Amino acid sequence: MTARPARPPVPPAVDVVAASLYDELAAARARRAAGEGAPHVLDVGGGSGAWAVPLAAEGCEVTVVDSSANALAVLRSRARDAGVADRVRALQADVDALAEVTDGVHADLVLGHGLLEYVDDPVAAVRSLAAATAPCGLVSLLVANRYAAVLARVVSGRVGEARRMLADPAGRWGPADQLLRRMDTAEVTALVEQEEALTLERVQGYRVLADLVPEHAPDAGAPGDLAELEALAATTPPLRDLASRIHVLARRTGD
Numbered sequence: 001m002t003a004r005p006a007r008p009p010v011p012p013a014v015d016v017v018a019a020s021l022y023d024e025l026a027a028a029r030a031r032r033a034a035g036e037g038a039p040h041v042l043d044v045g046g047g048s049g050a051w052a053v054p055l056a057a058e059g060c061e062v063t064v065v066d067s068s069a070n071a072l073a074v075l076r077s078r079a080r081d082a083g084v085a086d087r088v089r090a091l092q093a094d095v096d097a098l099a100e101v102t103d104g105v106h107a108d109l110v111l112g113h114g115l116l117e118y119v120d121d122p123v124a125a126v127r128s129l130a131a132a133t134a135p136c137g138l139v140s141l142l143v144a145n146r147y148a149a150v151l152a153r154v155v156s157g158r159v160g161e162a163r164r165m166l167a168d169p170a171g172r173w174g175p176a177d178q179l180l181r182r183m184d185t186a187e188v189t190a191l192v193e194q195e196e197a198l199t200l201e202r203v204q205g206y207r208v209l210a211d212l213v214p215e216h217a218p219d220a221g222a223p224g225d226l227a228e229l230e231a232l233a234a235t236t237p238p239l240r241d242l243a244s245r246i247h248v249l250a251r252r253t254g255d
């Protein structure tokens with residue numbers, strides 16, 4: 001039997017969330033007057049630093065607020081390993097206490113990635129994020145998509161969980177589900193629209209198609225095809241609305 005020729009693996013897809021954040025940091029740098037220093041990022045529910053450490057490596061001053069001491073210990077160690085410990089401040093607190101722990105600091109970019117799925121009151125959490133954002137700064141929300149979670153359960157053969165998740169108003173598969181909620185695009189958008197201090201700027205899907213391409217695809221396309229496809233799908237409903245996570249950007253009013 002002749003061995004199949006090795007095909008190149010599927011190239012990594014563009015990360016539409018990171019691309020949006022890096023664009024925003026460039027804009028924040030431009031907004032800052034000379035001598036004002038690096039942009040300030042506040043990462044609420046930042047956990048072990050998946051976003052915070054790369055943003056600090058980009059030169060930002062990053063404050064991470066998280067309720068978990070363990071996650072913050074991992075964050076400190078990752079920041080040390082990456083050589084950015086002096087640019088990462090870790091504060092243990094609940095989002096409810098954001099104003100107190102951050103001492104009224106207003107950040108250029110405020111992240112709530114993977115946070116709204118866990119908080120008791122998502123409306124109050126979005127209000128706290130908005131209040132911690134500098135005038136004209138940006139809030140970035142990344143939330144688990146209930147429809148993508150249903151599809152993922154079905155393809156892995158967990159049909160009962162998928163049915164319960166789809167029927168449940170909070171998108172949970174049962175009382176033991178670790179997430180308090182999953183959302184759809186309309187729900188995340190409505191959360192932002194009801195916060196007076198914010199103006200909705202962008203709604204996009206994070207990882208719409210890239211995870212569906214087999215590792216050795218018969219037609220992986222030209223270099224850049226998957227990245228372009230992913231970027232296009234990220235803003236094209238209904239594909240956008242099936243992404244594994246929903247990404248919403250909202251601008252803080254100028255005050």
Ligand SMILES: C[S@@+](CC[C@H](N)C(=O)[O-])C[C@H]1O[C@@H](n2cnc3c(N)ncnc32)[C@H](O)[C@@H]1O
Binds near residue numbers: 044046048066067120
């Ligand atoms: C799924 S992780 C997300 C981590 C990171 N933001 C990311 O996107 O990779 C959720 C994080 O939110 C934190 N968290 C959950 N509820 C919180 C709350 N009420 N206030 C602050 N942090 C919270 C958890 O400790 C955890 O580190």
